[in-house]
Amino acid sequence: MHKRRLAIVVLNFNKYDDTIKCVRQLLISQKTIHIVVVDNASTNDSYDILKAEFGGEESVDVIVNTHNAGYAAGNNFGFRYAIHKWPDIEFVGIMNPDTLVDEEDIFEKLMDKASMFEDVAVISPVLLTHDNYDIYHSYWDIPTYPEMIKRGYIKYGKRSQSKLVVLPEKCAYVDIVHGSLLLIKKEALLKINYLDEGTFLYGEENILGIELRQAGYREMIDLEHFFHHNHAKKGKATSLKSKLYVPNQALKSREYTCRKYYGKKAYILKVFKVINNIILTFSYAKERIKK
Numbered sequence: 001m002h003k004r005r006l007a008i009v010v011l012n013f014n015k016y017d018d019t020i021k022c023v024r025q026l027l028i029s030q031k032t033i034h035i036v037v038v039d040n041a042s043t044n045d046s047y048d049i050l051k052a053e054f055g056g057e058e059s060v061d062v063i064v065n066t067h068n069a070g071y072a073a074g075n076n077f078g079f080r081y082a083i084h085k086w087p088d089i090e091f092v093g094i095m096n097p098d099t100l101v102d103e104e105d106i107f108e109k110l111m112d113k114a115s116m117f118e119d120v121a122v123i124s125p126v127l128l129t130h131d132n133y134d135i136y137h138s139y140w141d142i143p144t145y146p147e148m149i150k151r152g153y154i155k156y157g158k159r160s161q162s163k164l165v166v167l168p169e170k171c172a173y174v175d176i177v178h179g180s181l182l183l184i185k186k187e188a189l190l191k192i193n194y195l196d197e198g199t200f201l202y203g204e205e206n207i208l209g210i211e212l213r214q215a216g217y218r219e220m221i222d223l224e225h226f227f228h229h230n231h232a233k234k235g236k237a238t239s240l241k242s243k244l245y246v247p248n249q250a251l252k253s254r255e256y257t258c259r260k261y262y263g264k265k266a267y268i269l270k271v272f273k274v275i276n277n278i279i280l281t282f283s284y285a286k287e288r289i290k291k
Contacts, residue, residue: 004032004086005032005089006183007034007078008094008095009078010038011096013040013074015046016046019097020049020050020053023035025101025102034085036061040065040074041064047062065077072195072197072204076194079195092184096180096181099227099230103225110222119218120220121212124139124181125181126226127178128229130230137178139175140159140176141161141162148254152273153275170222171220172223173219175213179204196260200249202249202254207257251276254266
């Protein structure tokens, strides 16, 4: 039997339909991996549905986190479970429920490539957003402090992205890869003591890139392979609270990152929060009036 070097964590919160589709596709295309489905304290019947769906699958473990402490904490819950149960694995991975891979044994190919480079801790394939080649969102540079501040304003969308220097192996070193699907060498994850759980949602990729660089590691994008990310397209918010949720969570994570990793309190981000909320409130009001 082929040694299973990888445990993929699929973190579910209420989206059991997406999770089932994601895992079913994994079972078809990836024959040599462990799959850990973590229900991150869903508020619906996700855990029972997923347990019933995959209870008979030898390659799939469905576990439940009784408290939702955020994205990083939920993935760490799965990582710790996997490393304890399969101590000989060499990699762990993150795969969001709205992602799909259809290339057979793509993870074996990614691990083989990452293993060629001692300094590489993380590797990811190129992103296909709704089946469109999306190199812009596949990687980016570790932001400078001024960039961290500027991107706190919702009207500022620019993100620094250095030109790729393609290696003969058809891959390239980058600062940060997209967090919806990535593989991490177990030894590197243990060296940085798992993902930083200081954020609830958003900004985890930046923090991981910074921590890995500080620990002497690098990230890599594999230009030969691809994955699908069918992220939900933005529609009209059903409430003002839901419209404000994402930008406010992102700002909260940005404040935390600035404070811990840049040594700055970044009070200006609190001003941006007020400005952003005013802009979004007016936008929401206009949408309601049109209705």
